[in-house]
Amino acid sequence: MAEQREIKENNAWHKAVILFITVLVITAIVALVTTAVLQNQPLLQKYKYGIVLDAGSSHTAVYIYEWPAEKENDTGRVQQTHACKVKGAGISSYSVFPGQAGASLKSCMKEAESLIPLRRHHETPLYLGATAGMRLLRMENQSLSDLVLGSVEEALRSSPFSYQGARIITGQEEGAFGWVTVNYLSDRLKQGSGTTGALDLGGASTQISFVANQDGAEESAENAVTFRLYGNDYFLYTHSFLCYGKDQVLKLALSQQTQSGDSSVLDPCFHPGYSVDRDYSSVYSSPCVMTGKPLVSRDSFTHIGTGNASQCQEVVRRIFNFSGCSFSRCSFNGVYQPPLQGPFGAFSAFYFVMNFLNLTSDSLERSREKLALYCSTPWTQIKQQHPDVKEKYLAEYCFSGSYILSLLTDGYNFTSDTWTHITFIKKISGSDAGWTLGYMLNLTNMIPAEAPETPPLPHAGYITLLFFISLLLFFFLLFLSLRSRWPRCNSQTQII
Numbered sequence: 234m235a236e237q238r239e240i241k242e243n244n245a246w247h248k249a250v251i252l253f254i255t256v257l258v259i260t261a262i263v264a265l266v267t268t269a270v271l272q273n274q275p276l277l278q279k280y281k282y283g284i285v286l287d288a289g290s291s292h293t294a295v296y297i298y299e300w301p302a303e304k305e306n307d308t309g310r311v312q313q314t315h316a317c318k319v320k321g322a323g324i325s326s327y328s329v330f331p332g333q334a335g336a337s338l339k340s341c342m343k344e345a346e347s348l349i350p351l352r353r354h355h356e357t358p359l360y361l362g363a364t365a366g367m368r369l370l371r372m373e374n375q376s377l378s379d380l381v382l383g384s385v386e387e388a389l390r391s392s393p394f395s396y397q398g399a400r401i402i403t404g405q406e407e408g409a410f411g412w413v414t415v416n417y418l419s420d421r422l423k424q425g426s427g428t429t430g431a432l433d434l435g436g437a438s439t440q441i442s443f444v445a446n447q448d449g450a451e452e453s454a455e456n457a458v459t460f461r462l463y464g465n466d467y468f469l470y471t472h473s474f475l476c477y478g479k480d481q482v483l484k485l486a487l488s489q490q491t492q493s494g495d496s497s498v499l500d501p502c503f504h505p506g507y508s509v510d511r512d513y514s515s516v517y518s519s520p521c522v523m524t525g526k527p528l529v530s531r532d533s534f535t536h537i538g539t540g541n542a543s544q545c546q547e548v549v550r551r552i553f554n555f556s557g558c559s560f561s562r563c564s565f566n567g568v569y570q571p572p573l574q575g576p577f578g579a580f581s582a583f584y585f586v587m588n589f590l591n592l593t594s595d596s597l598e599r600s601r602e603k604l605a606l607y608c609s610t611p612w613t614q615i616k617q618q619h620p621d622v623k624e625k626y627l628a629e630y631c632f633s634g635s636y637i638l639s640l641l642t643d644g645y646n647f648t649s650d651t652w653t654h655i656t657f658i659k660k661i662s663g664s665d666a667g668w669t670l671g672y673m674l675n676l677t678n679m680i681p682a683e684a685p686e687t688p689p690l691p692h693a694g695y696i697t698l699l700f701f702i703s704l705l706l707f708f709f710l711l712f713l714s715l716r717s718r719w720p721r722c723n724s725q726t727q728i729i
């Protein structure tokens with residue numbers, strides 16, 4: 234009887250222990266799962282998205298970015314998944330029918346709707362930034378520029394995304410965010426290592442941005458931008474030259490060459506055999522062209538190419554004003570520029586043109602030689618060699634190449650030595666170089682000022698830990714349950 238009571242007491246004791254351990258194990262598992270879920274909240278939500286519309290002077294592009302939902306503050310994680318080129322010219326060209334500017338964006342916005350998962354639409358931020366084309370339109374006619382912006386705003390508001398605004402960004406923002414993009418994508422911000430300068434050549438403006446000595450801020454505050462990113466301070470020199478994009482510069486060059494009012498213009502920046510009738514209005518209607526149309530009754534002139542690179546260089550140099558610098562040093566047009574600090578990434582038309590001309594990896598001298606040979610090639614031959622290239626682009630590569638060489642050397646003061654510091658780029662790690670990504674990262678606060686504290690374990694680490702601890706607890710429980718059966722079997726043997 235005493236033995237039986239002892240066995241019963243033993244069993245009750247074991248049951249209590251097992252119950253206690255079971256409760257402990259369940260609590261531990263619940264706690265672990267809760268921790269893991271809290272630490273990695275968006276386990277099921279894989280990606281988040283953002284959309285930026287780059288309303289440039291020549292065209293509008295819709296960029297879609299994505300990033301892993303649980304890694305919002307980790308530098309170098311946001312990437313471009315899609316770019317849609319809006320058909321037709323830039324939004325500033327809709328000044329005649331402002332209401333149609335918004336409608337032009339419809340097909341790219343539909344594309345974005347189909348590419349971004351439905352459940353993400355309402356939380357996907359949507360921005361539009363307009364650049365030099367709209368800056369020029371605003372200078373010419375503020376109410377027309379407001380109507381165009383109103384039209385795109387209305388179209389974007391009616392999309393399912395989280396519309397955050399459409400505005401004309403400043404040249405300083407355009408330059409600075411281009412710099413952020415380039416350095417973010419090349420992972421230079423996170424490492425806190427040296428940075429890359431950014432050179433952007435658009436249709437209506439061009440930007441130069443690089444980290445420079447802080448003293449420059451005292452000389453010219455309007456060219457200084459400071460960033461604190463990821464625990465590092467950056468003092469940036471940036472300048473945007475309105476009217477020095479490649480389309481506006483061509484107008485400037487043509488206006489200078491047509492001043493005499495002659496019926497034809499012999500242009501050394503176009504190929505021999507090239508001949509096109511142009512309306513004066515296509516040159517003189519731009520606010521960048523300060524001089525008036527020559528006093529002739531004709532509406533047009535004949536634009537004839539002669540293909541002479543050294544004469545073209547002279548034509549192009551006349552576009553810059555190298556006198557009158559009120560600072561310690563200037564680039565051109567009296568604009569302050571500190572000594573260049575490379576390396577540099579040159580994108581947009583810098584890339585389009587230099588890539589077409591096959592000049593992305595030559596020395597400055599070799600580039601000059603190759604360009605001279607190219608410019609002197611007859612127009613018929615050029616057209617035969619490149620039947621698939623848009624004729625407007627094809628006709629202008631000699632001029633644009635000459636302008637780029639002059640802008641970089643005469644304008645920004647790159648030399649034969651520092652020329653090698655420039656890399657002509659289109660994309661970095663699959664994302665286009667340009668201001669849009671930097672703009673979005675800034676507005677969504679995705680680059681923290683301080684280096685974020687790294688969680689004790691990465692996502693995969695939590696899952697692995699959870700698995701092993703659960704496994705361990707399971708075996709421990711199994712062991713205890715088996716062990717609790719042993720004495721009972723022994724007792725029964727003894728009774729028999």
Ligand SMILES: O=P(O)(O)OP(=O)(O)OP(=O)(O)OC[C@H]1O[C@@H](n2cnc3c(O)ncnc32)[C@H](O)[C@@H]1O
Nearest residue numbers: 289290291292364365435436437438478581582585
């Ligand atoms: O920055 P802004 O000045 O507002 O202009 P944008 O944003 O519209 O300018 P892009 O960088 O898109 O293009 C720069 C210029 O290069 C031209 N362009 C685009 N693709 C080209 C190509 O393949 N070959 C030559 N030129 C090209 C385009 O028409 C513009 O004149």
Ligand SMILES: [Ca+2]
Nearest residue numbers: 289364435581
């Ligand atoms: Ca641009």
